[in-house]
Amino acid sequence: MINNNDFRIREIIYSLKSSPIRNVANSVIGKKDIIPLYFGETDITTPSFISEAMKTALDKGHTFYSANQGVSELIETISSYSSELHKKNISTSRIMVTSAGMNALMITSEALINPNDKVICVTPVWPNFMRCIEIMGGNIIEIPLTHSEKNNNWELNLEEIKKNIKNAKAIYINTPNNPTGWVMSRNEQIEILELCRKEKVWVISDEVYERIIYDRKVAPSFLDISKEDDLLIVVNSFSKSWAMTGWRLGWMTIPNGLINIFEKLNEFNVASPSSPAQHAGVIAIKEGEKFIKKMINDLKISRSVTIKHLNNFSRVIFPNSEAAFYAYFKIKDISDSEKFCFDTLQSTGVGLAPGTSFGNGGERWIRICYAKSPNLLNKAFEKLKPVLS
Amino acid sequence: MINNNDFRIREIIYSLKSSPIRNVANSVIGKKDIIPLYFGETDITTPSFISEAMKTALDKGHTFYSANQGVSELIETISSYSSELHKKNISTSRIMVTSAGMNALMITSEALINPNDKVICVTPVWPNFMRCIEIMGGNIIEIPLTHSEKNNNWELNLEEIKKNIKNAKAIYINTPNNPTGWVMSRNEQIEILELCRKEKVWVISDEVYERIIYDRKVAPSFLDISKEDDLLIVVNSFSKSWAMTGWRLGWMTIPNGLINIFEKLNEFNVASPSSPAQHAGVIAIKEGEKFIKKMINDLKISRSVTIKHLNNFSRVIFPNSEAAFYAYFKIKDISDSEKFCFDTLQSTGVGLAPGTSFGNGGERWIRICYAKSPNLLNKAFEKLKPVLS
Numbered sequence: 001m002i003n004n005n006d007f008r009i010r011e012i013i014y015s016l017k018s019s020p021i022r023n024v025a026n027s028v029i030g031k032k033d034i035i036p037l038y039f040g041e042t043d044i045t046t047p048s049f050i051s052e053a054m055k056t057a058l059d060k061g062h063t064f065y066s067a068n069q070g071v072s073e074l075i076e077t078i079s080s081y082s083s084e085l086h087k088k089n090i091s092t093s094r095i096m097v098t099s100a101g102m103n104a105l106m107i108t109s110e111a112l113i114n115p116n117d118k119v120i121c122v123t124p125v126w127p128n129f130m131r132c133i134e135i136m137g138g139n140i141i142e143i144p145l146t147h148s149e150k151n152n153n154w155e156l157n158l159e160e161i162k163k164n165i166k167n168a169k170a171i172y173i174n175t176p177n178n179p180t181g182w183v184m185s186r187n188e189q190i191e192i193l194e195l196c197r198k199e200k201v202w203v204i205s206d207e208v209y210e211r212i213i214y215d216r217k218v219a220p221s222f223l224d225i226s227k228e229d230d231l232l233i234v235v236n237s238f239s240k241s242w243a244m245t246g247w248r249l250g251w252m253t254i255p256n257g258l259i260n261i262f263e264k265l266n267e268f269n270v271a272s273p274s275s276p277a278q279h280a281g282v283i284a285i286k287e288g289e290k291f292i293k294k295m296i297n298d299l300k301i302s303r304s305v306t307i308k309h310l311n312n313f314s315r316v317i318f319p320n321s322e323a324a325f326y327a328y329f330k331i332k333d334i335s336d337s338e339k340f341c342f343d344t345l346q347s348t349g350v351g352l353a354p355g356t357s358f359g360n361g362g363e364r365w366i367r368i369c370y371a372k373s374p375n376l377l378n379k380a381f382e383k384l385k386p387v388l389s
Numbered sequence: 390m391i392n393n394n395d396f397r398i399r400e401i402i403y404s405l406k407s408s409p410i411r412n413v414a415n416s417v418i419g420k421k422d423i424i425p426l427y428f429g430e431t432d433i434t435t436p437s438f439i440s441e442a443m444k445t446a447l448d449k450g451h452t453f454y455s456a457n458q459g460v461s462e463l464i465e466t467i468s469s470y471s472s473e474l475h476k477k478n479i480s481t482s483r484i485m486v487t488s489a490g491m492n493a494l495m496i497t498s499e500a501l502i503n504p505n506d507k508v509i510c511v512t513p514v515w516p517n518f519m520r521c522i523e524i525m526g527g528n529i530i531e532i533p534l535t536h537s538e539k540n541n542n543w544e545l546n547l548e549e550i551k552k553n554i555k556n557a558k559a560i561y562i563n564t565p566n567n568p569t570g571w572v573m574s575r576n577e578q579i580e581i582l583e584l585c586r587k588e589k590v591w592v593i594s595d596e597v598y599e600r601i602i603y604d605r606k607v608a609p610s611f612l613d614i615s616k617e618d619d620l621l622i623v624v625n626s627f628s629k630s631w632a633m634t635g636w637r638l639g640w641m642t643i644p645n646g647l648i649n650i651f652e653k654l655n656e657f658n659v660a661s662p663s664s665p666a667q668h669a670g671v672i673a674i675k676e677g678e679k680f681i682k683k684m685i686n687d688l689k690i691s692r693s694v695t696i697k698h699l700n701n702f703s704r705v706i707f708p709n710s711e712a713a714f715y716a717y718f719k720i721k722d723i724s725d726s727e728k729f730c731f732d733t734l735q736s737t738g739v740g741l742a743p744g745t746s747f748g749n750g751g752e753r754w755i756r757i758c759y760a761k762s763p764n765l766l767n768k769a770f771e772k773l774k775p776v777l778s
Contacts, residue, residue, distance in 0.1 A: 007620060007644065007646075007647060008501070008558065008589060008591070008620070009500055009501065009647070009650055010499075010500060010501065010502070010503050013499065013500050013650060013653070013654065014650065016653050016657075018649070018652075018653050018656075019656065022457070022656075039454065041453060041454060045450040045452045045453075046447070046452035051447040051448075051452070054443070054447060054665075055444050055447065058435070058440040058443060058444065059440075061434040062635065063434045063435035063440070063632070063633065063634070063635045063636065064430060064434075064634055064635045065428065065430060065634045065635055066635065068411070099488050099492075099637065099659050100659055100660060102657070102658065102659055102660045103488075103658060103659050106657060106658050106659075110399075110402065110524050111398055111399060111402050112397070112398065112399060113399070114399050115504055115526065128656065128657055128660075131653075131656075131657045132657055135499050135654075135657060136525075137504065137526075169397070200397060202397070231396060231397070243452070244452065245452070245453055245454045246451065246452045246453045246454055246455065246661075246663065246664030246665065247452065247663060247664070247665070248488065248637075248659055248660070248661075248662065248663050255396065257396075258396060258398070260407070261398055261402060261403065263407075264402070264405050264407050264520075265402065265524075267407075267408065267411075267517065267520075268405075268491070268495060268517055268520045268521055268524060269491065269492060269495050269658070270488050270489055270491055270492050270495075270637055270659065271489060271491045271517075271637070272635075272637075273637065274635065274636055274637045274663055274666065275635030275636070276443070276635065276636070277663065
């Protein structure tokens with residue numbers, strides 16, 4: 001690591017916060033017998049019907065650039081899927097395929113964030129969009145969810161959002177939420193949307209976990225309640241619902257009339273997403289419902305194993321969660337979650353993610369990804385017993 | 390297309406120049422019997438040994454996130470390949486795999502360009518990096534190559550570069566050049582590098598056509614003459630050398646000591662390039678030399694077919710070119726190349742790219758990509774005869 005900026009790298013990039021999760025994980029690179037619960041992915045490889053579709057695409061010669069918006073068959077497939085899921089017509093002119101949800105968020109920042117623009121971020125949250133805002137020179141207003149001790153759940157601080165909305169260019173909400181598993185309610189979505197309409201503020205809704213929910217088919221989406229000319233961008237991904245993290249494929253739903261603007265940004269970011277991956281994406285959506293169902297059933301089992309274990313530790317508070325595949329819990333008597341994760345990894349070999357990864361106020365909080373087999377989870381909690389008891 | 394900016398999109402994004410090539414191509418979407426010479430790709434699908442390697446990667450379960458820097462086997466393979474090609478050690482700590490050369494350029498802009506920073510761009514040039522500069526709020530100083538009528542070749546305007554270098558944060562050079570086929574000489578590279586060292590200005594060298602050259606194995610590279618701590622970023626791609634345009638895989642070579650900075654930017658742009666594609670990239674490099682040789686031989690034939698045809702038209706001036714797979718030629722008596730391309734496409738069905746795509750001063754210039762079969766080229770020139778004669 002360089003010690004001073006002889007290289008004339010932008011100050012903001014030079015000092016951009018790297019991921020505490022990566023810091024923890026990097027401390028054991030190459031080491032064996034690590035149980036990695038820090039990263040946000042399941043331990044199952046992409047189902048073979050999707051991989052086979054990519055192979056077919058290669059055999060058919062789909063190895064050239066696609067249009068900036070994406071392969072038309074995939075755009076149509078996403079449009080149908082999304083229209084059915086959200087019970088309204090989401091036209092193809094509102095869909096742009098991207099190189100993963102991540103790049104959709106980078107493109108969103110490029111489109112909206114001028115230097116010193118302010119963006120409200122509801123935290124704790126997967127931090128990458130906050131870093132995109134900073135890369136574009138914007139500022140973050142963190143408005144944390146409140147952990148209600150009475151109800152042991154997460155609650156939106158709507159009053160604080162109302163106070164700050166006038167000064168903001170956008171509000172970023174990740175629902176279902178990584179790391180907490182919190183799901184924004186329909187009423188809250190309506191209130192936020194009304195507020196943003198009034199103040200001409202963008203809603204950036206990161207809904208990549210919309211299908212990873214345990215008591216219904218899909219989480220409430222801003223798409224359900226919005227009009228096609230609302231200042232709304234909804235980001236989605238193939239990574240979580242179809243176990244395709246390594247494929248880098250996602251999409252964004254944008255207001256009607258803006259596709260030319262966003263096509264330009266796709267062109268200048270990655271030109272167009274991978275062509276063979278896009279063809280496989282068609283099959284993932286069309287034939288993937290059985291897979292999603294099975295995955296959710298498996299996740300339910302992993303989830304109850306995790307809850308059972310966490311409830312055994314009196315130092316641990318695990319607020320109720322409804323969705324995604326994380327347990328975000330507080331350890332009452334620690335004060336430096338990053339150090340706790342480093343130490344735990346050294347002493348137990350179990351990789352945890354520190355709460356400081358997800359915004360301010362995470363010093364006592366830990367995230368684990370429970371999208372693993374019950375066997376592995378049991379083994380992990382056995383090892384964690386000494387440090388959590 | 391929206392008519393006013395009700396959406397509060399950033400002004401610079403709203404007015405960002407879209408590609409005149411795309412404008413021309415979009416005018417015939419869905420139309421049959423078009424001969425598309427406008428885009429920069431060959432008409433051959435990715436060779437099967439590379440596709441087979443991707444299939445194997447899928448079968449092996451390489452469907453998870455990779456490290457931000459890339460898959461270690463690919464980083465090592467690129468390091469060896471590049472070290473051998475440029476006859477010096479290019480260490481793995483200087484290589485970052487990216488989602489195509491395009492994303493490497495976007496990341497470069499994010500790392501270096503503060504609002505109002507100036508970047509010298511040697512034009513005519515593939516315009517996408519200029520748009521990246523603008524997205525980051527930077528300004529472009531175009532310094533065109535001079536078309537010497539005496540020698541009928543392209544010449545670098547070193548004096549103009551010297552005059553402007555003090556005010557610049559970086560200089561962007563694409564050599565071998567798209568669209569002209571110009572290749573920067575070793576002496577010019579040495580002069581530019583010395584100048585930039587003195588003024589602490591970054592050299593951004595886009596060398597994606599380094600292997601598409603007809604009289605030697607590889608074009609002169611800034612890597613040949615630089616030290617590992619020079620302010621130099623070299624961008625490369627799998628798209629052209631291995632016919633992998635649709636795969637979105639490339640890499641950048643950066644100064645030693647900066648990998649942590651650039652890994653962060655990979656994380657916040659696409660996280661990591663496609664895992665199965667990266668595994669195929671290993672095989673592309675290791676087993677691809679025979680393919681490159683065959684492709685260059687085929688391109689030589691297409692090139693001479695093109696030259697023969699262009700020389701038949703007295704209105705056409707085609708400056709000598711040494712590399713890449715484009716013919717960039719002037720039509721003496723036109724004044725609006727974009728209109729010429731629209732009209733030609735309508736009347737002949739042959740897709741040409743207007744010179745205005747590549748910077749200022751392209752009003753009389755046309756680019757074609759000749760990476761097509763001689764048969765198709767003959768057919769295209771037969772159709773073009775009425776408008777070029």
